[in-house]
Amino acid sequence: MVDDKMNEYINKKQERKIFSTTETILLVIISSLIGLSIGLLFKQNKIVNSSEVVTDQNLKEFIKNYNYIIDNYYEEIDKKDLINNAIAGMMESLGDPHSVYLDENETDNFTISLNGSYQGVGIQIVKDEESGNMLITGVFKDSPAAKSGLLPGDMVISIDDSMAKDLSASEFSSIIRNGTKISYKLKVLRDEEEKEITLNKSLVTLASVTSEVFEEDNKKIGYIYIGIFANNTYNQFKQELDKLEKENIEYLIIDVRGNSGGHLTTVDGILDIFLNNNQIMYQFEQSGKLTATYGSGTDNKKYNIVLLGDEASASASEVLIAGLRENLGSTFIGKQTYGKGTVQELMTLSDGTQYKITVKKWLTPKGNWINESKGLAPDIEIELDEKYYETYEAEDDTQLQKAIEYIKEK
Numbered sequence: 001m002v003d004d005k006m007n008e009y010i011n012k013k014q015e016r017k018i019f020s021t022t023e024t025i026l027l028v029i030i031s032s033l034i035g036l037s038i039g040l041l042f043k044q045n046k047i048v049n050s051s052e053v054v055t056d057q058n059l060k061e062f063i064k065n066y067n068y069i070i071d072n073y074y075e076e077i078d079k080k081d082l083i084n085n086a087i088a089g090m091m092e093s094l095g096d097p098h099s100v101y102l103d104e105n106e107t108d109n110f111t112i113s114l115n116g117s118y119q120g121v122g123i124q125i126v127k128d129e130e131s132g133n134m135l136i137t138g139v140f141k142d143s144p145a146a147k148s149g150l151l152p153g154d155m156v157i158s159i160d161d162s163m164a165k166d167l168s169a170s171e172f173s174s175i176i177r178n179g180t181k182i183s184y185k186l187k188v189l190r191d192e193e194e195k196e197i198t199l200n201k202s203l204v205t206l207a208s209v210t211s212e213v214f215e216e217d218n219k220k221i222g223y224i225y226i227g228i229f230a231n232n233t234y235n236q237f238k239q240e241l242d243k244l245e246k247e248n249i250e251y252l253i254i255d256v257r258g259n260s261g262g263h264l265t266t267v268d269g270i271l272d273i274f275l276n277n278n279q280i281m282y283q284f285e286q287s288g289k290l291t292a293t294y295g296s297g298t299d300n301k302k303y304n305i306v307l308l309g310d311e312a313s314a315s316a317s318e319v320l321i322a323g324l325r326e327n328l329g330s331t332f333i334g335k336q337t338y339g340k341g342t343v344q345e346l347m348t349l350s351d352g353t354q355y356k357i358t359v360k361k362w363l364t365p366k367g368n369w370i371n372e373s374k375g376l377a378p379d380i381e382i383e384l385d386e387k388y389y390e391t392y393e394a395e396d397d398t399q400l401q402k403a404i405e406y407i408k409e410k
Contacts, residue, residue: 062086080351091355098344101355105170108177110354114262116206116230120176121145121184121199125156127169134164134172136188143204148197154188176201208233211240213247214394216408222249222303223400226270229262229316234269241273251407252301254320255308257334257399261315264343271323272297274305279327282319283367284343286360290367295327304410305330306403309376310384314338321376322364331406333380334399341371380406 066086070077088101102110112118122143123136134156139145156164159175167175176184179201186197208228214221222244226233244252271281275295283292307321307330318337324330341363344356363369370376385398394400 084349084351084353087349087355091357094357096342096358098340098342099355099357102353104351104353105174107352107354112206113228114230116208116228116232118177118204118206119201120204121201122204123150125169125172127167127172132165134167134169140204141207144199144202148199150186150188150197151190154190154195157187157189157194159184159186205232206230207236209236209240211244213244213249214404216404219251219408220247220249221404221407222247222252223255224252225255226259226317226320228259229264229266231263231266233262233266237270238273249303251303251306253306253308253400253403253407254324255400256313256317256320257308257310258312259314259317260312260338261317261340264316264319267316267319267323268293270320271295273299274301274324275327276300280365281323282365283363284360285363285369290363292365304328304407306407307332308334308399308403309337309378310335310399311338315340318370318376319362322368322370325376325379326365331380332376332378333382333403333406334378335381335383336377337370337375339370339372339375341369341374 091099091101122140122145124138126137136154139150184199188195208230211224276297277294279295280292342358343360345359348354382402388396
């Protein structure tokens with residue numbers, strides 16, 4: 001869906017993202033805990049002891065063959081893996097790209113991305129498979145790595161006593177992320193000079209919101225970019241918006257290009273800033289029943305809002321765009337959005353791995369379902385100029401410039 005140049009654009013705009021997840025589109029994360037162990041069976045869709053009667057013939061078949069495999073396979077079996085793979089198979093059989101099983105590494109990456117913080121040192125790394133070199137591609141602001149002087153482009157030679165060439169990128173990350181130590185020694189190569197740096201692990205907060213003010217024709221235009229709707233995004237958004245409003249902005253541009261989604265509660269909070277209790281933020285449809293969720297804000301903003309989105313704007317980003325456009329008449333500029341109109345719940349297994357399962361549809365305030373190829377069509381469609389991928393300068397961002405031009409004309 002997104003080509004290499006778009007990926008480069010997304011990576012540039014979202015420098016705070018640490019690891020990619022296997023599935024980039026998410027709307028709702030609702031955490032629950034389920035335990036799976038030997039001898040647990042199902043009865044009337046609930047887990048019961050093996051001594052009780054199982055009436056579902058499909059479950060009887062599953063239990064019979066599970067026990068047969070455990071008793072007769074010629075080598076030792078990891079029972080947790082067997083169950084986890086069975087769940088992964090169930091998710092795959094649904095034929096839904098958003099209902100998926102996440103292994104341990106994917107679960108960690110997923111959690112970090114949506115929590116907006118993690119215990120670590122604040123570097124983004126990539127393994128060059130041809131040369132075997134481990135390169136630092138990003139250093140996060142105010143992190144231990146930034147304070148130690150590490151820079152993008154540094155080549156990691158070793159971490160403690162482990163040579164970087166002997167590790168995969170996930171193994172390297174796991175040493176720090178899952179390690180019990182506080183300090184780690186990195187040896188890096190920069191400009192043919194080796195440097196040894198000690199890093200102390202601490203809480204790294206990922207910035208998902210940035211802002212600035214553009215002054216055009218004596219008008220102050222506030223601009224906010226949201227990279228993902230993480231746990232801490234609302235507080236960051238509110239802080240940046242407060243700063244812009246102190247500058248007495250007359251218009252506001254909200255940019256969710258490349259934003260694949262996140263927590264619905266975060267979107268609720270942001271929409272509440274702009275919508276009051278007689279305005280619908282979004283609707284849910286489940287088992288034929290429709291329910292509406294209303295705003296709860298009381299502060300009616302005096303400035304108009306322009307929205308920026310693209311093919312990679314999905315899920316929670318689409319909730320935000322639709323909520324503001326259909327209630328406030330905000331203008332949407334850019335490209336048609338991804339089109340994800342379903343809601344997932346996140347289930348956590350006893351070993352910490354997770355799976356996501358689609359449980360309902362979400363609809364716009366006016367009841368439109370934008371799933372799959374539909375998406376949200378922009379009011380003003382415009383391509384992002386190829387030159388922007390080379391400079392990443394605001395003046396070469398044709399979509400942003402179109403938003404500014406639209407505001408000036410208005």
